[in-house]
Amino acid sequence: MMSPLLGVLGGMGPAATADFLAKLAAHTPATRDQEHIATIVYSDPTTPDRSDAILADGEDPLPAMFRGIAFLDEAGCDLIAIPCNTAHHWYDDLAAATTVPVVHIVDAVAAQVERDAPDATTLGLMATDGTVRSGIYEKVLAQSGKRVIDLTDLGPDNPVMAGIRAVKAGSLDGARDILSNAARELLGRGADGIIYGCTDVSAVLGLPPDGIDAPAWDAAEALAIACVNRIRG
Known part of the structure; x- marks a missing residue:
């Protein structure tokens, strides 16, 4: 049986996504590779700046984030994490775009x-x-x-x-x-x-x-x- 699959909506920014994955591994009780959490990462660093969108009428990042959510949903993820705090300004919209639970940071x-x-x-x-x-x-x-x-x-x-x-x-x-x-x-x-x-x-x-x-x-x-x-x- 396939283990539960975690989807990560990342790229905001790339270093933050890599750091999240390292912390995920560090906090997973495991003694071998096979005991870690199966993960799919959708990393799109071209997602428009979230702060600019909130503060200065910058380009809307939601379409890019919706594409990532759809990708993770279609991939069969059982849970979605978004390692970007500012992206959670749109949490309700993102959570409503999928039937997969999205953890709120x-x-x-x-x-x-x-x-x-x-x-x-x-x-x-x-x-x-x-x-x-x-x-x-x-x-x-x-x-x-x-x-x-x-x-x-x-x-x-x-x-x-x-x-x-x-x-x-x-x-x-x-x-x-x-x-x-x-x-x-x-x-x-x-x-x-x-x-x-x-x-x-x-x-x-x-x-x-x-x-x-x-x-x-x-x-x-x-x-x-x-x-x-x-x-x-």
């Missing part, structure tokens, strides 16, 4: 936060400006009485966006330094912990960031663990 993170730090009141979000504008983290975390803060008030000087752009450009060491400093700034603003709400951030920062003594949660890791739990029951 923010729900996965929120479950970890509630488990690890139920008394935390303020969380620093490291995410694209589009994700922040969409309010997807704020809405979910508010249900457990948690407030979300970010650095979007810094505008073009926002170090989170600078770090994300550095990841996409392949400057990983530079991105790591920029994003670690962004985490420190969020803690300085009163955050009780940090959420890596962009899978490009997840691709370069460990848990917690180097030199930082505060809890942190990685959306890519949370999504990977949620997928393992759903598929392995």
Whole structure:
């Protein structure tokens, strides 16, 4: 019998997709290749920028994402993961386009936060400006009485966006330094912990960031663990 098949709608960006797959393998209980999760990856890095679509009337990424969802659906996937936080602005549209369950990345993170730090009141979000504008983290975390803060008030000087752009450009060491400093700034603003709400951030920062003594949660890791739990029951 074929094992349950995980579909990954990726390419947003490529490094983030590769990092998600590594975390999926790392969190799968397995002693040999045959015990890992069967996975099909649809990776389309030409998908229009999600933040531009939310913030600046940029090209709509939904048609490209719909093509990926259709591909994974037709391939017979039993579960779909989207390792891009900003893409979850369109979660309802994407989930409605298939009968296959789609794991919600923010729900996965929120479950970890509630488990690890139920008394935390303020969380620093490291995410694209589009994700922040969409309010997807704020809405979910508010249900457990948690407030979300970010650095979007810094505008073009926002170090989170600078770090994300550095990841996409392949400057990983530079991105790591920029994003670690962004985490420190969020803690300085009163955050009780940090959420890596962009899978490009997840691709370069460990848990917690180097030199930082505060809890942190990685959306890519949370999504990977949620997928393992759903598929392995």
